[in-house]
Structure formats: C-alpha cells, structure tokens
Amino acid sequence: MPVFTFSGKDASGQKVSGERTAPNKQSLSQQLRRERITPGAIREKGKEFALPTFGSGKVKIKDIAIFFRQFSVMIDAGLPLVQCLEILAANQESQAFQKTLTGVRTTVEGGATLANAMRQYPNVFDDLTTNMIEAGETGGILDIILQRLATYVEKAVRLKSAVKSALIYPVAVVTIAVLIVAALLKWVVPIFSNLFAGLGVALPLPTRIVIGMSAFVQGFWWLFLVVGGGLFFGIGQIRKTHAGRYYFDKILLTIPVIGSLLRKIAVGRFTRTLGTLITSGVPILEGLSITAKTSGNAVLEEALMKVRKAIEEGRTIVDPLKECGVFPNMVTQMIGVGEATGAMDSMLQKIADFYEEEVDAATRDMLAMLEPIIIGMLGVTIGGIVISLYMPLFAMIAKLAG
Numbered sequence: 001m002p003v004f005t006f007s008g009k010d011a012s013g014q015k016v017s018g019e020r021t022a023p024n025k026q027s028l029s030q031q032l033r034r035e036r037i038t039p040g041a042i043r044e045k046g047k048e049f050a051l052p053t054f055g056s057g058k059v060k061i062k063d064i065a066i067f068f069r070q071f072s073v074m075i076d077a078g079l080p081l082v083q084c085l086e087i088l089a090a091n092q093e094s095q096a097f098q099k100t101l102t103g104v105r106t107t108v109e110g111g112a113t114l115a116n117a118m119r120q121y122p123n124v125f126d127d128l129t130t131n132m133i134e135a136g137e138t139g140g141i142l143d144i145i146l147q148r149l150a151t152y153v154e155k156a157v158r159l160k161s162a163v164k165s166a167l168i169y170p171v172a173v174v175t176i177a178v179l180i181v182a183a184l185l186k187w188v189v190p191i192f193s194n195l196f197a198g199l200g201v202a203l204p205l206p207t208r209i210v211i212g213m214s215a216f217v218q219g220f221w222w223l224f225l226v227v228g229g230g231l232f233f234g235i236g237q238i239r240k241t242h243a244g245r246y247y248f249d250k251i252l253l254t255i256p257v258i259g260s261l262l263r264k265i266a267v268g269r270f271t272r273t274l275g276t277l278i279t280s281g282v283p284i285l286e287g288l289s290i291t292a293k294t295s296g297n298a299v300l301e302e303a304l305m306k307v308r309k310a311i312e313e314g315r316t317i318v319d320p321l322k323e324c325g326v327f328p329n330m331v332t333q334m335i336g337v338g339e340a341t342g343a344m345d346s347m348l349q350k351i352a353d354f355y356e357e358e359v360d361a362a363t364r365d366m367l368a369m370l371e372p373i374i375i376g377m378l379g380v381t382i383g384g385i386v387i388s389l390y391m392p393l394f395a396m397i398a399k400l401a402g
Contacts, residue, residue, distance in 0.1 A: 004028050007110075009038045029109070059097045059124050061160070065153035067097070072146030082109055100124050113137055127290045128273060135281040145280050152276045159268065159356055163261075166363035170370045177378045182217065184385050189214035192389045201396060206388035246298040253299060257369065261362045266297045267331055268355035270304070275348030285311060300326055317344075 006028065007017040016037060022028035032038075067088060074084040082105055089101035100121050107117035115134035118125040125133075129149060136145030193211045196203060203211070238244035253259045270291055277287035285308055292304035303324035310320035318336035321327050331351055338347025 006032065008032060010036065059094060059100065061153060062157055063092070063094055063097050064124070065150055065157055067092075067101075068146050068150035068153060072143050072150055075146060076143040081114060097124070114142070126294060128277065128294055131282050131286065131290055132277065132280045139281055148276055148280055152272060155272060155352075155356065156269070159265065159359060162360055162363055163265065166367050169367060170374055173374050173378065177374075177381065181381060181385070184382070185210075185214045185217045186221075189385070189389065190218070196392055199392075199396070201392050204388075204391050204395070206384070207391055210385055210388045242298065246302065249298045253297075257366055261359065261366060262297070263326075264355050264358050264362055266295060266300045267327060268352050268359060270295055270300060271331070271348045271355065272352035275345050275352060278348065279345040284317070303327075 004022055005017070005019050007015065010016050020028055020031070022031060070088060071084060074087070075081070079087075085101055085105035085108065089098050089105060092098040092101060103120065104114070104117045107120060108114055113134070114137060115130045118133060119130050132145050132149055133142070136142040189210060193214065196207070196211075235248070239248055252262055273291045273294060274287050277290060278284060282290070288304050288308040288311070292301045292308070295301050295304065303326040306324055307317060307320040311317055316336075317339055318332055321332045321335060322329075334347050334351055335344065338344035341347075
C-alpha cells in the first residue's frame with residue numbers, strides 16, 4: 001500500500017503531522033477522523049511536488065449548473081463542506097470535473113476557503129463564480145449564493161441552447177447545398193461535357209459557364225480547402241488580439257438581423273451577470289470588471305470598462321452607459337430608475353428576463369426569414385446547373401423537330 005504524508009489538527013487544536021500507510025487518501029482521511037484528528041493536506045509520499053492534473057479536459061456548462069444546484073441543496077441541509085464536495089465528486093460522470101472537485105476538496109481540507117480552492121481551476125470556475133462564492137462565505141449565505149449561481153448558469157444554458165437550435169437548420173441546409181453542388185460539378189457535369197464534345201454542338205453561355213466551373217473544381221479542388229483553412233486560421237489569429245477581436249465584434253454587430261440578435265444576447269448576458277453579482281453582495285466596481293471579462297463581446301467589454309472608470313470618478317452609472325452607445329435607451333432608462341430607487345439588482349434581472357425572451361423571439365423570426373431565402377437560393381443554384389446542362393439538348397431537339 002502507498003505511504004501518505006499528512007498534516008492536521010487534533011481535538012485540542014494542536015497541529016499534528018506524520019506518515020501513514022493506507023489504500024487511498026479517502027481511507028486515510030476517515031482513519032484520522034476516527035482518531036479525532038481533523039485532516040489538512042494529504043499527499044502520497046514521493047509525489048508531493050507532482051504537477052496538478054485536476055481540471056484537465058473540458059467540463060460541460062450543464063454539468064456545472066447541476067453541480068451548483070446539488071451543492072446548494074446539500075449545504076442547505078447542513079452537510080459539512082468537505083463531505084459535500086466528496087459526495088459530488090464521487091457522483092460525477094465527467095472524469096475532468098471529478099478530478100477538479102477532488103482537487104477543490106483537498107485544498108479546502110488543507111485550510112483554504114472554497115473560493116480560493118476554486119480559483120486554482122479558472123477553466124472551470126470563472127471570476128464570476130469565485131467572487132460570488134467568496135461573498136457567500138463572507139456573509140454566511142453560501143447556500144443562497146449557490147442557488148443564485150445555479151439559476152444563473154441554467155439560464156445561460158437555456159439561452160445558448162436556443163441560439164444553437166436556431167442555427168442548426170440553416171447551417172445544415174447550406175452544408176447540404178454545398179455538398180450537392182460540389183457533387184454535380186465533380187461527377188455529373190463532366191458526363192454532359194463529354195457528351196457535348198462528341199456531338200460538336202455550339203453551347204450556350206450558361207452551359208459554358210457551368211462546364212468551366214466544373215473544370216476548375218476538377219483541377220483546383222484543393223484550393224477551396226486551402227482558402228477555407230486559411231480563412232479559419234486567419235480569423236482565429238485576428239481574434240486572439242484585442243484590436244482584432246474588437247473590430248471583428250464591431251462588424252458583427254452591424255450585420256442586419258444577426259447584429260441585432262447578437263446585441264440582444266450581449267445585453268441579456270450583461271444584465272443577468274451584473275444583477276446576479278450585485279444581488280450577491282459583490283461591489284459594483286468589481287461586478288463591472290467581472291461582467292466585462294465574461295461578456296463574450298469586445299465592444300461591450302470596452303464600453304463596460306469605460307463605465308467602470310466613470311463611476312470611479314464619482315459619476316452615476318446611467319450617463320456613461322448612454323455615452324458608450326452600445327446599450328438601447330430602454331436599458332439605460334430602466335437602470336437609471338433602479339439606481340434612483342435603490343433596486344438596481346432586481347431591475348437588472350427584469351431587463352435580463354425581457355431580453356432573453358427577445359432573443360427567443362428574434363431567433364424564431366430569423367429562422368422564419370432565412371428558411372425561404374435559403375430554399376430559394378438552393379433551388380436557383382441547383383436548378384440553374386441542371387437547366388444549363390439540358391439547354392443544348394433542348395436546342396438539338398428543337399432543331400431536329402424543325
């Protein structure tokens with residue numbers, strides 16, 4: 001069996017440490033508790049300085065939402081923090097999330113706060129989560145904070161799912177259309193091209209264009225892969241820079257229909273995040289910084305940092321929000337009312353509810369508008385290719401009939 005080093009406190013509060021043999025860390029922890037020793041750090045001997053592997057792999061946001069909901073129920077029921085983390089880690093299907101929660105539990109056992117333990121895994125627990133957890137621990141309302149986090153993440157999951165569902169249909173139709181056109185140009189058009197060459201007939205302009213496109217695809221099909229890969233890589237590199245991300249997001253916001261939808265999503269996320277933070281007791285300046293970082297839009301991020309700076313200088317939140325030109329008048333007016341009445345947190349939540357409903361309606365409208373446009377473009381493209389191929393045959397038949 002492996003040998004573990006441990007540290008902790010006995011019943012009188014004195015620090016103790018030593019080495020023990022045990023099947024695993026959990027067994028040693030239980031053994032120490034039976035001896036009335038509160039365990040702190042427990043590490044396998046020889047691996048005290050091993051690099052941490054917790055949090056590796058991607059954790060689904062849905063798993064995090066379920067974790068917060070279960071965690072809040074267990075804390076509300078009076079279970080100790082370490083025991084909650086141990087039970088929740090053992091019941092995770094995701095290996096990455098299980099390792100993360102095990103790492104959080106070990107750090108908490110060593111005497112760290114839950115917020116600081118979670119800060120070790122920024123890929124799983126963002127600044128919003130850790131700051132809210134810290135506020136909950138400080139105010140003794142951790143169960144309430146966890147409930148708010150669960151509600152916040154669940155609403156974020158629903159919003160993301162609504163947008164993703166709306167995009168599935170147009171993306172699928174466009175992809176199928178591209179594959180059909182590629183198949184026609186690659187395999188069908190060459191058959192007709194050889195037939196026309198054997199007959200020696202004069203070809204109309206549409207037919208020559210289609211045959212030319214087919215010849216280009218036959219000889220330079222790899223060019224499409226190179227250009228597509230280059231665009232994908234180039235956009236990715238541009239978005240890694242702050243200036244590139246800012247201008248890219250700014251262009252997206254100006255696109256008809258799509259820009260309006262993206263703006264509504266950004267406003268809904270901003271108001272939901274800031275409202276949740278303020279309700280949980282996080283100061284507004286810290287809340288604006290966290291909201292800016294988690295906004296997902298560089299234009300909104302820059303606007304919120306300007307608002308934060310203006311508030312630091314002693315101004316109210318409403319005027320800088322209006323000046324940045326990103327937020328609709330209705331949003332700034334409602335925030336102004338909330339600030340004046342001292343109910344900004346509840347007002348922000350109401351705005352978020354409104355805009356989430358607006359996003360649902362906008363995605364439905366966009367889908368209803370895109371459907372006939374996509375089908376029309378599909379029919380014109382494929383129908384045009386087919387008709388252009390049959391035009392010489394129609395001309396030959398008319399000539400023979402005459």
